[in-house]
Amino acid sequence: MIASIRAVSSLIASVFILMSGFGLANYVVPLRALGEGWTATDIALIGAVYSAGYTLASFITPKFIRLTGHIRVFAANIALMVVSILLCALVADLWAWMAFRGMFGFAIASCYLIMESWINEKAENEYRGFMFSVYMVTAMGGTIAGPYIASLGDVMNTALFIVAAIILASAVFPVALSASSTPTPPTEVGFDLKSLWRRSPVAFVGTFLSGVIAGAWLNFAAVFAKMSGLTETGGANLIAAITVGAIVAQFPLGRVSDHVDRRAVMVFCCILGVIAGLWMFTLDARHEYQLYMAACLSGMVMFPIYSLNVAHANDMALPGEFVRISSGITVLYGVGVILGPLIGGQAIANAGARGLPMVLAVFFAIYGVYATWRILRRPAKA
Numbered sequence: 075m076i077a078s079i080r081a082v083s084s085l086i087a088s089v090f091i092l093m094s095g096f097g098l099a100n101y102v103v104p105l106r107a108l109g110e111g112w113t114a115t116d117i118a119l120i121g122a123v124y125s126a127g128y129t130l131a132s133f134i135t136p137k138f139i140r141l142t143g144h145i146r147v148f149a150a151n152i153a154l155m156v157v158s159i160l161l162c163a164l165v166a167d168l169w170a171w172m173a174f175r176g177m178f179g180f181a182i183a184s185c186y187l188i189m190e191s192w193i194n195e196k197a198e199n200e201y202r203g204f205m206f207s208v209y210m211v212t213a214m215g216g217t218i219a220g221p222y223i224a225s226l227g228d229v230m231n232t233a234l235f236i237v238a239a240i241i242l243a244s245a246v247f248p249v250a251l252s253a254s255s256t257p258t259p260p261t262e263v264g265f266d267l268k269s270l271w272r273r274s275p276v277a278f279v280g281t282f283l284s285g286v287i288a289g290a291w292l293n294f295a296a297v298f299a300k301m302s303g304l305t306e307t308g309g310a311n312l313i314a315a316i317t318v319g320a321i322v323a324q325f326p327l328g329r330v331s332d333h334v335d336r337r338a339v340m341v342f343c344c345i346l347g348v349i350a351g352l353w354m355f356t357l358d359a360r361h362e363y364q365l366y367m368a369a370c371l372s373g374m375v376m377f378p379i380y381s382l383n384v385a386h387a388n389d390m391a392l393p394g395e396f397v398r399i400s401s402g403i404t405v406l407y408g409v410g411v412i413l414g415p416l417i418g419g420q421a422i423a424n425a426g427a428r429g430l431p432m433v434l435a436v437f438f439a440i441y442g443v444y445a446t447w448r449i450l451r452r453p454a455k456a
Contacts, residue, residue, distance in 0.1 A: 082193055082205075084252030088245045089189060089209060090216040092152070095241030096182060097220025099159050101313065102238065103175070104296045105229040110166055114297065118419025121293035122412050123172040127179030129408030132401045135184040139191075148188050149246045154181040156239045163235030183404055191400040194388045206381045207328030214320045214377060221296075221310035270387060270402040276337050276448040277387040281403050283441040284380045285410020287347075290418030290433050291316075291376065292411075301427035303359030315366040319373030327378045328385070336386045337445050343375035343382070344442025350375070351435025355428050372434065379441070380407070 107117050138147045158177040161170070193209050220238075227234040271278045295316075299309030331339045350372035357365045387399055421429030 082209075084248045085189060085192055086208065086212050087248035088148075089212045091241060091248070092185060092245035093213045093216030094219045095155075095238050095245065097217030097313075098223050098234065098238040098241065099155075099178070099220070100217075100292060101221045101224045101296050101310075102229050102234045103162065103171075104293065105224070105300070106162075106166070107171070108297065108300065109230050110168075112168060114294075114419045114422045116168055117293065117297065118415045120168070120172055120175050121289065121415030121419070124175040124179035124293075125289055125408055125412035125415065127176035127181075128183040128411055129405055131180045131183035131187060132404040132408060134180075135187050136398070136401050138184075139188065144188050144192060145249055148185060148249060151181040151184040151188075152242060152246045154178075155185075155242050159235055159239050159242065163232040163239075183408060187400050187404050190384060190403075194384075194400070204325070204328050204332060206385050207324045207378075210328075210377060210381050211321050211324045214317045214324070218314050218317045221313040225306045225310050267402050267405065270399065270406075274383075274387045274389075276340065276445050277383040277403070278406060279444050280340060280379065280383045280441055281387075281406040282410040283437055283444075284376075284383060285407040286414040286417065287376060287410075287434055287437050287441075288380070288407075289411035289414020290421075290430060290437075291414075293415035294418045294422060294430050297422065298427050298430045301422070302357075302365065304362065304365075308359065308362060311366055312369050315369040316373030316376065319370035320377040322370075323374035324378050324381065328381060331382055331385060335449065336382050336389075337449050340379060340382050340445040341442050341449070343379050344438045344445065346371060347375045347379075347438030348435045348442070351431045351433075351438060354431035355435065358427070368431075372431075375438070376434075 103120075104117050107120065135147060135151075138150075155178055158174045158181065161174045161177075165171075165174075189209065190206075193205055223237060224234055227237070267278070295313055296309055299312045304312060327339055327343065350368050353368040354365065354372065357368060359365070384400075384403055387403060418430055418433050421433045423429075425432065
């Protein structure tokens with residue numbers, strides 16, 4: 075296990091830096107949009123185009139990996155993220171931002187696909203949940219810093235966007251300068267959703283639903299914090315609370331899932347997710363610390379469920395299939411992430427800040443019911 079972690083140590087370092095820049099960019103963008111006077115529906119549209127770019131990466135990126143290898147494609151997509159966030163700083167126009175955020179979504183999804191297929195190729199089945207937990211904890215740890223950096227500046231000028239670009243650009247160094255071996259480029263590219271469905275129906279459906287949940291949260295967390303009456307620092311604390319919860323739970327959930335039916339762990343996570351969503355629904359800035367606690371509980375399951383889906387799908391993958399599996403998962407997750415901000419934005423438009431936690435609770439409930447049904451249909455891991 076230690077040898078496996080050492081084999082991807084440079085990648086893990088790049089993940090931390092990359093996600094620090096990602097966390098800052100994703101926090102600044104919706105706040106700047108609010109500052110420009112754009113509505114929740116406008117922000118949802120920006121998020122949907124971002125997610126469309128995210129999904130498009132599943133079709134295109136594997137072909138580039140096959141032609142040029144993992145590291146070159148990784149570096150190219152980091153460059154694309156830097157360009158897109160700098161363009162957002164230069165041009166404050168709704169339609170332009172849709173295009174810029176679509177570029178960013180494509181680039182970050184490409185990086186995810188590369189990183190996750192890389193890690194899955196290096197991981198043995200008995201350690202896959204743990205290895206993916208290392209990756210996810212590192213990624214989430216990086217995202218904590220972003221909102222706090224945002225609280226030090228003004229989202230209405232360009233400085234924070236430039237800082238995000240600098241951090242993102244720095245993510246290329248650990249991987250580019252590492253002497254560690256990289257995965258062999260796949261001989262076949264593309265994805266096969268039918269095959270993914272046959273191998274793991276629960277990962278198929280669960281990946282989509284986790285995308286809806288994450289899409290709603292990632293695009294409207296800052297908006298939810300502001301509409302709930304939290305300050306800039308309070309909003310950063312809220313993001314940190316949900317991320318800390320994910321970090322705390324990622325290792326134990328991943329490790330437990332290596333020894334039991336991963337679907338049972340999914341059901342457990344969904345129960346906690348429903349409780350957390352309903353709890354947040356009752357709170358606002360007058361109950362600030364309870365809001366942080368509810369967010370922490372939600373974070374303990376919101377992001378780990380994605381890891382459980384990836385691990386479950388890759389348990390049945392054959393050598394050489396990891397890029398195809400990652401591509402299929404990225405497609406499903408991307409479709410969910412497209413719908414998430416549209417659903418979340420409409421819920422906020424109709425019900426105010428409380429609409430967002432209600433969306434989370436509803437989709438956690440749907441996911442938990444389906445995972446339970448799959449356990450009853452097929453006792454073995456499938």
